[in-house]
Structure formats: C-alpha cells, structure tokens
Amino acid sequence: MTNSSVSSGPGLPIASVERETGLSKDTLRVWERRYGFPTPERDVNGERLYAPVQVRQLAQIKRLMDRGHRPGKLMTLDEAGLMALDQVRSSAWPSPDDQQLEHWLSLVKTHDTEALQRAFHREMAKRGMARFVQDIVAPLIARVGEAWSRNELGVFEEHLFSQHLEKLFRTTLANMTPKSGDPRVLLTTLSGEEHTLGLLMVEALLVVEDAYPVLLGPQTPIDEIVRAAQIKAVDAVCLSFSTAYSPALAAQGLRDLRLMLPADTQLWAGGYGVKPIRKAIDGVCLMPEFQDLFDCLARWRSEPGGNTADDLK
Amino acid sequence: MTNSSVSSGPGLPIASVERETGLSKDTLRVWERRYGFPTPERDVNGERLYAPVQVRQLAQIKRLMDRGHRPGKLMTLDEAGLMALDQVRSSAWPSPDDQQLEHWLSLVKTHDTEALQRAFHREMAKRGMARFVQDIVAPLIARVGEAWSRNELGVFEEHLFSQHLEKLFRTTLANMTPKSGDPRVLLTTLSGEEHTLGLLMVEALLVVEDAYPVLLGPQTPIDEIVRAAQIKAVDAVCLSFSTAYSPALAAQGLRDLRLMLPADTQLWAGGYGVKPIRKAIDGVCLMPEFQDLFDCLARWRSEPGGNTADDLK
DNA sequence: GATGTCATTTGTCTTGGTCAAACAATGTAC
DNA sequence: GTACATTGTTTGACCAAGACAAATGACATC
Numbered sequence: 139m140t141n142s143s144v145s146s147g148p149g150l151p152i153a154s155v156e157r158e159t160g161l162s163k164d165t166l167r168v169w170e171r172r173y174g175f176p177t178p179e180r181d182v183n184g185e186r187l188y189a190p191v192q193v194r195q196l197a198q199i200k201r202l203m204d205r206g207h208r209p210g211k212l213m214t215l216d217e218a219g220l221m222a223l224d225q226v227r228s229s230a231w232p233s234p235d236d237q238q239l240e241h242w243l244s245l246v247k248t249h250d251t252e253a254l255q256r257a258f259h260r261e262m263a264k265r266g267m268a269r270f271v272q273d274i275v276a277p278l279i280a281r282v283g284e285a286w287s288r289n290e291l292g293v294f295e296e297h298l299f300s301q302h303l304e305k306l307f308r309t310t311l312a313n314m315t316p317k318s319g320d321p322r323v324l325l326t327t328l329s330g331e332e333h334t335l336g337l338l339m340v341e342a343l344l345v346v347e348d349a350y351p352v353l354l355g356p357q358t359p360i361d362e363i364v365r366a367a368q369i370k371a372v373d374a375v376c377l378s379f380s381t382a383y384s385p386a387l388a389a390q391g392l393r394d395l396r397l398m399l400p401a402d403t404q405l406w407a408g409g410y411g412v413k414p415i416r417k418a419i420d421g422v423c424l425m426p427e428f429q430d431l432f433d434c435l436a437r438w439r440s441e442p443g444g445n446t447a448d449d450l451k
Numbered sequence: 452m453t454n455s456s457v458s459s460g461p462g463l464p465i466a467s468v469e470r471e472t473g474l475s476k477d478t479l480r481v482w483e484r485r486y487g488f489p490t491p492e493r494d495v496n497g498e499r500l501y502a503p504v505q506v507r508q509l510a511q512i513k514r515l516m517d518r519g520h521r522p523g524k525l526m527t528l529d530e531a532g533l534m535a536l537d538q539v540r541s542s543a544w545p546s547p548d549d550q551q552l553e554h555w556l557s558l559v560k561t562h563d564t565e566a567l568q569r570a571f572h573r574e575m576a577k578r579g580m581a582r583f584v585q586d587i588v589a590p591l592i593a594r595v596g597e598a599w600s601r602n603e604l605g606v607f608e609e610h611l612f613s614q615h616l617e618k619l620f621r622t623t624l625a626n627m628t629p630k631s632g633d634p635r636v637l638l639t640t641l642s643g644e645e646h647t648l649g650l651l652m653v654e655a656l657l658v659v660e661d662a663y664p665v666l667l668g669p670q671t672p673i674d675e676i677v678r679a680a681q682i683k684a685v686d687a688v689c690l691s692f693s694t695a696y697s698p699a700l701a702a703q704g705l706r707d708l709r710l711m712l713p714a715d716t717q718l719w720a721g722g723y724g725v726k727p728i729r730k731a732i733d734g735v736c737l738m739p740e741f742q743d744l745f746d747c748l749a750r751w752r753s754e755p756g757g758n759t760a761d762d763l764k
Numbered sequence: 765g766a767t768g769t770c771a772t773t774t775g776t777c778t779t780g781g782t783c784a785a786a787c788a789a790t791g792t793a794c
Numbered sequence: 795g796t797a798c799a800t801t802g803t804t805t806g807a808c809c810a811a812g813a814c815a816a817a818t819g820a821c822a823t824c
Contacts, residue, residue: 150707151703151807151808152807152808153699153700153703153807153808154703154704154707157641157642157643157672157700157704158642158672158673158674160642162775162776163807163808164775164776164777165774165775165776167808167809167810168774168775168776169774171810171811172773172774183782183783183784183808184782184783184808184809185783185807185808185809186808186809194674197672208773208774208818208819209773209774209775210772210773210774249682249683292675292678293671293672293675294667294671294675294676294678294679294682297639297667297668297671297675298667298679300668301666301667301668304621304668305621305625308617308618308621308622308625309621309622309625312618312621312622312625326610332645353614354607354610354611354614355610355613355614355617358606358607358610359606362605362606362607362610363607365605365607366607366611369562369607370562386817464776464777465776465777466776466777475806475807476776476777477806477807477808478805478806478807480778480779481805481806481807482806484779484780485804485805496777496778496813496814496815497777497778497813497814498776498777498778498814499777499778521787521788521804521805522804522805522806523803523804523805697806699785699806699807729786729787730785730786
C-alpha cells in the first residue's frame with residue numbers, strides 16, 4: 139500500500155525496467171537525452187520512475203528492433219504507428235498460409251496444452267522422427283517465434299510451448315539414448331545463443347540415424363568447445379543458430395572455431411540463423427535446412443578416415 | 452589471431468569482467484576509486500582492461516562475499532589471506548559427508564558420465580526424491596559452482612554436469628506428471644536468471660508431495676507471470692534465484708511482482724540467491740532452504756480459502 | 765551484383781558526484 | 795545478560811554530460 143513503486147502509481151525504478159525490457163540502464167538514459175523518450179517521473183531523490191505504459195512501449199520497441207527496425211525511426215512513431223508496424227507481414231518469412239500450421243498455432247494461443255501434447259505424439263508416431271521434426275516442429279517453432287515478435291502471443295504462451303516441446307524430446311530421447319554410434323557429434327551453441335530446442339531436434343535426428351550425439355547445452359565458449367571435442371573424441375561439432383543471432387557474429391565465431399579445431403574434426407552449423415550467411419566458410423558445413431544434416435552425415439560416412447574437412451564445395 | 456580482445460593479452464574489458472564475476476560495472480569502478488583495487492590497464496581509448504589474474508581474484512572475492520564477508524575487509528587482504536579464507540570449509544553448508552561429495556566432484560572432473568548417471572539413479576532409489584534433492588543434488592550443484600569459480604573445472608565439465616542432471620529430472624518427471632493436485636504452483640524465474648535446475652528440483656519435490664506444478668521455464672517478465680498465474684489459475688507462484696542474481700534486484704523484483712499479483716495468490720522465492728535477503732518482504736515467503744518449501748506447502752494446506760497472504764511471520 | 769568510401773546512428777564507456785539502505789557499534793532499559 | 799533504540803560507517807546503485815568506436819545506411823565505382 140505505502141510502497142512507492144509499481145502498479146498504476148508513480149512507476150518502476152530503472153533497474154526494474156532494465157529487467158523487464160532487456161534495455162540497459164545506459165541505453166534508457168541516453169534515449170531519454172537524445173529522443174526525449176521515455177519520459178520518466180522522478181521520485182523525491184531525483185531517481186527515474188517509469189510509467190507502466192511506457193515500459194510496455196519500450197518492450198514493444200525492443201521487439202521491433204529485434205526485427206531489424208532502428209531506434210531513431212521508432213522513436214518518432216506514436217502508439218498507433220508502432221501497432222501498425224507489428225502487423226506488417228514480412229515476405230521474408232516462410233509463408234505461413236499453411237492451414238495446419240495455423241491450427242497448431244491456435245492451440246498454442248489458447249493454452250490447450252493437452253491437445254497440443256496429444257497432437258505432437260500422434261504426428262510423431264505417424265510420420266517418424268525425421269519427417270516430424272522437419273515438417274511439423276521446425277516450421278511451428280519458426281511460426282511461434284514470428285507470432286511472438288509480432289505480439290500475437292505473449293511470452294507466457296511461448297514459454298509454455300517451448301516447455302512442452304522440451305519435455306516431448308527429452309522423454310522420447312530418454313528411451314533411446316545409444317551406447318555407441320558413428321559419427322560422434324558434439325552439440326552446443328556459441329555464447330549469446332540461448333535456444334536449446336534446435337540442439338534437441340538435432341540430437342533426436344542423430345539418434346534415429348544411429349549416430350552418437352553428445353549434448354552440451356547452450357553457450358559454450360570457443361576454447362571450451364575445442365577442449366570438449368578433444369576429450370569426448372568427437373568426429374564433428376554441430377552448432378545451432380536461431381534467427382536472433384547476428385549472422386556476422388555467427389560467421390566470425392565459426393571462423394574462429396574452425397581455426398582452433400583439429401583439421402580432422404568436422405564443423406557443422408545449422409538453424410535459421412545461418413540462412414543469411416551467403417559466403418561459404420572454408421571447412422565449415424552450413425546446414426540452413428534439416429535435410430542438409432543428412433547430407434553432412436552421409437558425406438562423413440562415405441569418406442571415413444582423415445578428412446581434412448576441406449573437401450566440401 | 453588478430454583478435455584484439457581476450458586471451459593472454461593485455462586484459463578483459465569491463466563488460467566481460469561483469470559477466471564473468473557477477474560484479475556490476477558500477478561496483479568495479481567504485482572499488483577501484485575507493486580501495487585502489489582492482490588496477491586495470493587502459494587501452495588506447497582510456498577504457499579499462501583487467502588482467503586475467505585480477506579477474507580471478509575478483510571472482511574469489513565475490514564468492515567470499517556470498518558467504519557473508521564484507522568487501523572492505525577482503526580488500527585489505529593479499530592473495531594468501533584470501534586463499535586462507537577460501538579454504539575454510541564453512542559449516543554453514545549442509546554438506547552431509549564431505550567425502551562423498553568430493554567423490555562425486557571427481558566424477559564430474561574426469562567426465563565419467565556413465566558412473567555419474569549410475570550413481571544418481573542409485574542414490575535416488577535409495578533415499579527417495581526429497582532426501583536425494585536436499586542431501587545430494589543441491590549440495591553438489593553448490594560444490595560444482597564453487598569449483599568452477601575456483602577454476603578447478605571448466606565450462607565444459609559444468610555444462611556436461613548440468614545436462615546430466617537435467618536429463619535425470621526430466622526423464623524421472625516424465626513418468627509421474629500428475630493430472631491434478633493441490634496446490635497448483637507456477638514455476639519460473641525473473642528475467643536475467645537463466646538457471647533451470649532449481650525449477651526442476653522444485654517441480655520434482657512438488658510432484659512427490661502431490662501438488663500440481665506448472666513449469667514455465669526461466670526468464671518470464673513480471674506482467675507475463677501475472678497473466679500466466681491468472682490463466683493457469685494457480686494458488687502460488689514460485690521463483691528460483693541462484694547466487695549469481697543480485698539480492699537487491701531479487702528483492703525489488705519480488706516487490707514488483709507481489710504488487711501485481713492477486714492477494715490470494717501466494718508468492719514463494721527459493722534458491723541460494725535469496726539467502727542474503729535479510730529483511731522479510733510483505734506477502735512473500737522466502738525459502739533459502741528446500742525444507743522451507745515443505746513449510747510453505749504445509750502452511751497453505753492448513754489455511755485453505757482466501758488467504759490474504761499477509762499471515763506469514 | 766560486388767566492393768569501397770563517407771556520414772550518421774547508436775550504445776557503451778568515461779568521470780566524479782549524491783544518497784538511501786544495510787550493517788556494525790554503542791548506549792540504555794529491563 | 796538480553797532486548798531494543800541510536801548513532802556512525804560501509805556500500806552499491808543512481809545521476810549527469812561528454813567522448814568515441816562499431817554498426818548501419820547511402821552512394822559511387824568497378
């Protein structure tokens with residue numbers, strides 16, 4: 139009651155806004171100085187108190203920036219203008235006019251988790267793991283991510299969806315973890331890439347293909363990847379990149395890693411995040427589509443022994 | 452090669468030190484001004500570059516602060532003095548028998564994942580879930596984190612360990628997910644807190660206690676937590692905080708959330724990260740130990756109906 | 765279409781200062 | 795001796811205004 143923060147009252151302190159929006163305190167202050175937005179009140183001690191409305195607007199601006207818009211432009215827009223941008227259908231996305239996809243999405247939107255779970259199991263049994271991942275899960279994840287960035291669904295729905303998928307893959311994988319298999323593949327992401335689902339999907343595909351995945355989880359520094367590859371004696375390192383990851387950073391990281399890895403260790407990179415990488419990187423196999431994973435696998439198997447990993451393209 | 456940052460070179464920029472030590476940029480600068488430590492070099496542009504040795508010392512100091520020591524005292528100590536304090540096996544730890552803990556730690560260090568997996572399953576069967584989590588897993592996680600910050604093991608070992616635990620909990624939970632149960636508890640963390648293991652442990656404990664957990668995964672903004680709590684009609688929201696999370700931020704976040712949640716929804720906060728929070732927060736149940744979770748549960752069950760959530764303490 | 769140059773935008777870092785909350789120490793009543 | 799109020803010290807978060815490099819966009823050239 140007597141608390142001075144939050145609710146319809148004065149507003150949130152800058153630290154809370156940083157937590158809620160993901161914008162650093164420095165950024166929040168410099169925007170205020172440069173663009174005159176946001177416009178926080180001050181408490182008795184002169185410290186900023188942000189109105190909840192503006193916090194929501196800031197979160198929306200952050201989302202639009204992740205979609206490629208620049209702050210300078212967004213600041214000139216009013217609430218309606220921002221809303222309008224949210225609605226824009228970017229043709230860059232894989233066309234989502236698939237009716238079934240939209241049906242899945244509606245299950246996510248309505249939190250019908252039981253129906254979702256049932257549908258997942260049914261489709262997996264019907265199509266088999268490989269086709270299930272490629273035809274259903276991957277497009278659906280992309281569609282959910284897109285819907286989220288467009289504010290059609292909230293963080294809550296997105297989290298719930300992710301948790302269900304994670305549970306699905308982990309329970310399925312639990313009953314078929316192999317004791318051996320070739321090739322041995324290390325699965326992880328570079329620092330900054332938090333998404334785990336891509337890794338789980340690849341793990342599932344590798345297991346059904348009788349390979350031996352070593353799941354390391356997300357965000358491993360490059361030198362630790364090298365050490366892990368050596369200790370676990372893997373034949374290949376497979377990284378996953380989501381759309382959020384900057385293509386330039388991804389390319390740089392792959393080049394750095396390639397230089398530090400032994401020449402006979404393959405380096406594969408998958409996920410929507412590698413699609414924008416045009417130029418091939420020497421000794422790195424880019425796999426924008428899941429199908430490419432099978433190609434990499436087949437190529438490795440057809441060329442056993444000391445591949446110098448420079449024989450791709 | 453041409454990379455100007457990191458590696459044995461001059462030193463790390465302040466942002467990297469913040470990430471690695473968990474000390475804020477503000478704190479790092481104010482320490483330098485007040486205590487004359489640390490003593491970073493400067494690059495051509497006058498920006499701080501911290502020597503790797505000092506970064507390790509800073510991490511050590513942070514660890515000792517988490518154990519209750521005050522910065523002012525620690526700064527007067529030299530390297531040997533810090534080491535001496537570090538070696539003190541603080542009796543605050545609930546460690547059952549140190550010897551077994553060290554044995555487990557050696558399994559982590561040597562990447563003997565199969566032995567680790569076997570040992571986990573054996574101990575869980577032997578002790579039951581509740582004691583397994585409290586006596587084995589929680590101390591072991593703390594010990595691994597400590598060993599990591601002491602540079603006794605690398606990111607690779609730490610990730611592998613986390614993945615094994617995650618797999619263990621998820622497969623175990625998969626076979627006992629309840630259809631109903633009371634109370635219904637939403638499990639998540641605030642933005643900025645990435646650690647999921649705490650949530651999985653709580654989920655496991657809730658399930659064996661015949662409650663109904665709703666796992667949302669990490670990093671949910673507060674307004675989405677509120678929405679999720681309403682839609683999923685939960686009786687309580689349970690947040691988890693690791694030591695990495697600043698106590699001040701945790702307290703602020705809990706206050707923010709408490710104000711936005713309905714009064715009849717309980718708010719519980721667990722994990723090592725809440726230990727340093729001394730002052731009680733109105734309407735929030737702090738659970739620094741796992742045992743406290745059972746207390747919260749028992750209290751809720753003994754007082755059904757419209758608790759106004761102000762009856763704790 | 766690829767590549768190079770230049771201008772603008774943008775976020776992070778800098779300094780040095782203020783202040784509330786947390787903590788330790790001391791005094792006082794019971 | 796213990797409980798509690800009071801005072802003094804420590805500590806980190808916040809503030810302002812400026813500087814600058816890295817990223818981005820625009821435009822010319824090969």
